[in-house]
Amino acid sequence: MIIRLENVNYIYNPNTPFEKKALDNINLTIDETDFIGLIGHTGSGKSTLVQHLNGLIRPTSGRVLVDGIDTKDTGNLLKVRQKVGLVFQYPEHQLFEETIYKDVAFGPSNLGLSQDEVHERVKTAIELVGLDFEKVKDRSPFELSGGQKRRVAIAGVLAMKPRVLVLDEPTAGLDPKGRDQILGRIKKLYEEKNITIILVSHSMEDIAKLVNRIVVMHRGKIVMDGKTKEVFKQVEKLEEIGLGIPQITNFMRKFKEKGHPVDDTVITVEEAKMELIRFLRSKENA
Amino acid sequence: MVDDMIRFENVTYKYGADGDDNQLVAVQDINLSVKKGEYLVILGHNGSGKSTLSKLMNGLLLPTEGNVYVNGMNTKEEENIWKIRKIAGMVFQNPDNQLVATIVEEDVAFGPENLGIPPEEIRRRVDKALDIVEMAEYKKHAPHLLSGGQKQRVAIAGILAMEPECVILDEPTAMLDPVGRAEVISTLKKLNRQEKKSIILITHYMDEAVEGDRVLIMEKGRIVMEGTPKDIFCQVDKVKELGLDVPQVTELAYELKKEGFDVPCDILTVEELVDAL
Numbered sequence: 001m002i003i004r005l006e007n008v009n010y011i012y013n014p015n016t017p018f019e020k021k022a023l024d025n026i027n028l029t030i031d032e033t034d035f036i037g038l039i040g041h042t043g044s045g046k047s048t049l050v051q052h053l054n055g056l057i058r059p060t061s062g063r064v065l066v067d068g069i070d071t072k073d074t075g076n077l078l079k080v081r082q083k084v085g086l087v088f089q090y091p092e093h094q095l096f097e098e099t100i101y102k103d104v105a106f107g108p109s110n111l112g113l114s115q116d117e118v119h120e121r122v123k124t125a126i127e128l129v130g131l132d133f134e135k136v137k138d139r140s141p142f143e144l145s146g147g148q149k150r151r152v153a154i155a156g157v158l159a160m161k162p163r164v165l166v167l168d169e170p171t172a173g174l175d176p177k178g179r180d181q182i183l184g185r186i187k188k189l190y191e192e193k194n195i196t197i198i199l200v201s202h203s204m205e206d207i208a209k210l211v212n213r214i215v216v217m218h219r220g221k222i223v224m225d226g227k228t229k230e231v232f233k234q235v236e237k238l239e240e241i242g243l244g245i246p247q248i249t250n251f252m253r254k255f256k257e258k259g260h261p262v263d264d265t266v267i268t269v270e271e272a273k274m275e276l277i278r279f280l281r282s283k284e285n286a
Numbered sequence: 287m288v289d290d291m292i293r294f295e296n297v298t299y300k301y302g303a304d305g306d307d308n309q310l311v312a313v314q315d316i317n318l319s320v321k322k323g324e325y326l327v328i329l330g331h332n333g334s335g336k337s338t339l340s341k342l343m344n345g346l347l348l349p350t351e352g353n354v355y356v357n358g359m360n361t362k363e364e365e366n367i368w369k370i371r372k373i374a375g376m377v378f379q380n381p382d383n384q385l386v387a388t389i390v391e392e393d394v395a396f397g398p399e400n401l402g403i404p405p406e407e408i409r410r411r412v413d414k415a416l417d418i419v420e421m422a423e424y425k426k427h428a429p430h431l432l433s434g435g436q437k438q439r440v441a442i443a444g445i446l447a448m449e450p451e452c453v454i455l456d457e458p459t460a461m462l463d464p465v466g467r468a469e470v471i472s473t474l475k476k477l478n479r480q481e482k483k484s485i486i487l488i489t490h491y492m493d494e495a496v497e498g499d500r501v502l503i504m505e506k507g508r509i510v511m512e513g514t515p516k517d518i519f520c521q522v523d524k525v526k527e528l529g530l531d532v533p534q535v536t537e538l539a540y541e542l543k544k545e546g547f548d549v550p551c552d553i554l555t556v557e558e559l560v561d562a563l
Contacts, residue, residue: 042433042463146332173379173460175331175490177529202463205534242465248534251556258560269534273541276563280547 002164002196003030003053003084007062010048014060022048024220026062030164035190036198037207037228040217041242046200049217050166053198054084067163082111085162089169091153092146100126100144100152101137107160125159126152128193130185147178151185158189164196165189171206183210208232208246208267216243229265248272290355291452291484292343292374294318297352299338312338314507316352322451325478325485327495327515330504331529336488339504340456343486344374357451372401375445379457381437382430390432390440391416391425397448408447415446418481419473435466439473446477452484453477459491471497492519492531496554503528516552535559 010023022045030036040046051057052064055071064071066080088094097103104122113121126133129151136144141152150170157165167186171179187210189195201207207214207228214231216224218241224231231238232245235253244250245267252264252272262279266272297316302309313335320326330336341347342354345361356374359366378384387393394412403411416422419439424432429440438458445453455474459467475497477483487494495501501518503511505528511518518525522532522540532540539553539562553559 041465175529176531177331244464246534247556248538251535251538251559254556254560255563260563269537269541272534272538273545276538276542277545277547280542280563 001029002032002067004028004065005049005052005062006065008052008059008064009061010052010057011060012048022220023052023059026220026222028215028222028225030196030198032163032194032196034196034198034213035211037211037214038198038200038217039202039204039207039214039243044217045220046217047168048220050086050168050198050200053164053166054086055080056086082160083162084164084166085157085160087154087157087165087167087170089172090150091157091170092141092149095141095149095153095156098140099138100131100141103141103152104155104159107156111160121159121161122155125155128158128185128189129155130181131155145178147174147181150174150178150182154182154185162195164198166198166200168200169202170199171201171203179206186210204232204244204246205248208249216241229267232267233265289321290319291322291324291357292318292320292486293355294342295353295355297342297349297354299342299347300350312507313342313504316509318502318509320452320484320486322484323478323482325474325497325499326487327498327501328486328488328504329490329492329495329501329530331490334504335507336504337456338507340376340454340486340488343454344376345370346376372448373450374452374454375448375450377438377441377445377453377455377458379460381434381441381461384441384444385429385437388428389425390421390427390429393429393440394425394443394447397444401448411447411449412443415443418446418476419443433466434462435469438462438466438470442470442473442477446481450483452486454486454488456488457490458487459489459494467491467494490530492525493533496533503530515554519554520551522551 005026005028008023008026012020012022038046055077058072067083069076069080071080095103101122104125105118108118108121123133131151141149170182183206186197190197199211211228214228215222232249235245238245248269249267252262252266256262256264263275266275294316299313300309300311328336342349345367348362354361356370359370361370385393386396391412394415395408398408398411416425419442421439421443429437459470471494474485474487478485495515498515501515502509519532519536522537525532535556536553539549539559540551543549543551550562553562
């Protein structure tokens with residue numbers, strides 16, 4: 001267990017006419033081996049929740065423990081922020097340095113590390129997001145394409161060597177190619193670097209392809225939490241709160257409803273293809 | 287010839303001057319006509335030239351070579367430019383950058399006010415525009431408190447209040463959540479079918495192309511594919527090669543066909559695939 005939320009409540013603008021309860025008694029345990037997809041409507045509390053994970057916001061009541069440290073213990077906040085890296089929506093808006101090297105180096109330089117250590121971290125982080133270190137290090141981050149800028153911003157967070165990486169809609173506004181590149185890199189970080197990942201996304205297709213656990217939020221509460229397939233099985237419940245399932249899963253369900261005995265728990269095109277080929281061949285042979 | 291809402295004749299657009307090392311040819315040798323009342327969807331990944339193409343359509347950019355005509359008027363002739371902007375309105379990606387007033391109805395009124403239209407007429411136009419985008423109940427609200435989809439619909443209403451014949455939208459849904467996207471796409475369908483506006487929708491979401499009459503795909507500044515949505519989606523490999531997505535069911539149908547099953551290639555929706563199998 002790396003992060004634990006215990007009875008967390010959060011209220012924006014308390015005791016004013018704009019008072020709004022954003023988190024309502026959240027209990028959540030995040031394990032090191034988790035790759036979590038956090039889903040829910042705009043306004044469901046997802047962003048408020050993720051900002052609790054590294055102490056950017058602290059609970060109105062209840063507590064958040066990161067690797068045993070309570071985020072209310074402000075003396076240890078720096079440690080918490082090093083352990084949990086947060087990539088906001090449109091992180092490229094936060095790029096500010098003249099060169100990509102300097103931008104990525106900004107975080108680690110402030111940790112009091114040696115020059116060599118900073119250099120090593122910057123190089124590794126830039127390579128981890130799939131950019132050529134020698135080619136890009138001296139370029140301005142503002143000359144890059146949207147997808148590349150975003151990767152530089154993520155490298156800045158990775159240079160802090162976090163154990164948990166939280167990404168709030170990392171692919172919003174990117175084209176499919178840029179999106180696939182970023183998602184591919186995130187998957188690698190999970191698989192090869194053993195970084196715990198929490199991915200906030202509206203795309204059920206992306207979620208289905210990547211994560212091993214889904215947490216669903218609705219009106220400030222966690223309403224579902226389970227393995228990816230288990231959550232996508234509960235279509236009625238998801239639809240009730242206005243969320244969908246991957247199109248391919250929807251298709252398999254409808255096809256099964258027509259009386260065809262197929263497995264309707266598939267969540268990717270590849271799985272659906274295998275299952276349908278099996279089904280169609282067996283029908284031909286009958 | 288006035289059947290054409292927009293016509294491109296051998297249009298090339300270059301960013302940067304000749305001889306400049308950084309000169310970039312953004313669109314190259316484009317010939318295109320958009321019919322009145324047509325719903326055209328332009329697809330392409332980032333950097334393919336689709337935004338440049340859209341900015342050439344109402345004179346925000348002028349061609350380096352060739353000519354662009356809007357309702358028969360050349361965008362290069364300065365005296366046409368305001369008429370052209372009135373006919374062809376444009377909506378951009380980020381709704382927050384397009385809203386100027388602190389009250390929804392004042393924002394929608396901003397355009398017609400600057401045309402010197404009498405107040406009663408502005409009132410009528412604003413109410414009608416907000417009705418069309420189904421935002422009338424929010425007319426006294428502050429725009430910054432609306433959802434992304436609502437903001438984008440207010441931006442569209444602002445364009446409609448200018449009573450354009452053609453609405454050009456440059457990735458209007460890229461920053462919206464699924465609910466917001468669906469709202470905007472259904473608004474566009476209504477504008478086209480009920481209000482008879484020509485629609486030019488620039489997007490990289492393939493599923494938004496389904497409602498179009500015609501789809502163009504841009505790559506490296508050129509139009510590389512053109513056809514009805516069904517024609518285009520039949521060529522799954524080519525579309526994916528161009529860095530675009532196809533709906534999951536379309537991809538599945540295509541994969542099954544490759545395996546030798548008798549599946550039509552022009553599947554666009556879940557229901558169509560269920561029926562086909």
